[in-house]
Amino acid sequence: MPELADAFGTTPHRRRLLRNLISYRSLLAEGGYVGGVQFIDGSFVENIEMVAGRNPTDIDVFSILNVPSKYRDNPSLWPSTGLSFWQGEVIDRDRNKQRFDLDTYAVIFEDLHARPALLIRDIIYWYSLFSHQRGTFAWKGFVGLVLDPASDQAALSALGSA
Incomplete structure (x- = not known):
């Protein structure tokens, strides 16, 4: 995250x-x-200011997440608390766009572990979407980040407030 913030x-x-x-x-x-x-991904990882003369409107984020240990240890908690958090916080694109200016998508890795073809399908889809510009279909890159709260705090300190 500090390298992303710097770049x-x-x-x-x-x-x-x-x-x-x-x-987020x-x-x-x-x-x-x-x-x-x-x-x-998205215009955030491009030099959209120079290419299109505008700021990036958001950051596109595709997350592949491990199931929280509390739900692995006690799966009966998922219907009562896990599912509502997942739907209302993690993958609610409209809400995340409004409060974070993020376009969010996510899958749970272990949920698909028994059906690896579904995980592979999702990865191929997002790779194909993220690896090309929307308008020109030109190849482009995207950034991969591991979840790491300590790294996030270091980046936050480097970014400063407003």
Whole structure:
């Protein structure tokens, strides 16, 4: 995360988006989602200011998350607390767009472990979407980040407040 902040936090607007990404990652940690990887994409990882003369509107985030240990240890908790947190906090795209300026998508890794074809399908889909520009279909890159609260705090300190 500090490297991402250093490379892409080049304007006040971009730094705000990065602070929002860290807030989302903190929300995940509060819900017990401390293991996983996220792929960062969209105009945020391009030089959209120079290419299109505008700021990036959001950050696209695709998360592959490990099931929180509390639900692995006691699966009966999932229907009462886990599912509502997952649906209302983790994958609610409209809510996450409004409060974080993030376009969020996520899958739970262990949930698909028994059916690896579904995980592979999702990875192939997101790779194909994230590896090309929307308008031109030109190849481009995306960024992979491991969930790491200590790294997030270091980046947050480097980004500073507003």
